[in-house]
Amino acid sequence: MLVGTPLDPQTEAPAPPASLDAFLAGVGARAFRFAEAGLRHREDALDAVQDAMVKLLGYRERPAEEWTPLFWSILRSRIIDLQRRRGFRLKFWAPAVDPEDGGNIDWADSAAGPAEAQEQRQAYTRMVQALRGLPARQREAFTLRVLEDMDVATTARVMGCSEGSVKTHLSRAREALQKQLEDFR
DSSP states (O other), X not given: OOTTOOBOTTTOSBOOOSSHXXXXXXXXXXXXXXXXXXXXXXXXXXXXXXXHHHHHHTXXXXXXXXXXXXXXXXXXXXXXXXXXXXXXXXXXXXXXXXXXXXTOOTTSOTTSOHHHHHHHHHHHHHHHHHHHTSOHHHHHHHIIIIISOOOHHHHHHHHTSOHHHHHHHHHHHHHHHHHHHTTOO
C-alpha cells in the first residue's frame, strides 16, 4: 500500500478516491515515472499519461474501485502503442536525464546530505540496471505488484494475463533481482 493512502476502516483496504479528479491527481506522478521508464523520453511519457487520463474521463461513471486497474491498463496500452511506432521493445525504469539540469532526478529526496544522496543515486542506478536486465513481462509484474502495490487480480487485468502468470513473472523477477543485487547493501 502506498504511504499516505487513506484506508477504508471496514475493509482495511485503500479507500477509493472521492472524485475522478482526486484519483488523477494522486496517480499522475507515478504514472509519469512508469511511462517515462517505458518510453525513455520525457515528452512521449507526458503525452502517454495525458492520453490515458483523457481516455479515463470517458469511464467516469464507472465505480471508483475500477479506476485504478482501468487507468493502468489504458496507460500500458498507450505505452506499448508508442513503443511499437518507434520500433523498440518495452524498457522499464530508464529515466530520461536532462543534461541542462545536471542529471538530477526531480522527484528524488532533496533533503538528503551529499553522502546519502550519493548512496541513493548508486542504489537507484543499480536498481535501474537490474530492472533493465529483466524480460519485459517480469519488469511489468514487478513494477505493478511491488512498486505500485497492486494486488494480483488487478495486476493480471492490467497485464492482460492470468493471476498465475503474474505470480510466475513476479517470482522470476524477484529471484533475478535478488541475485543481481545480493552484493549491494
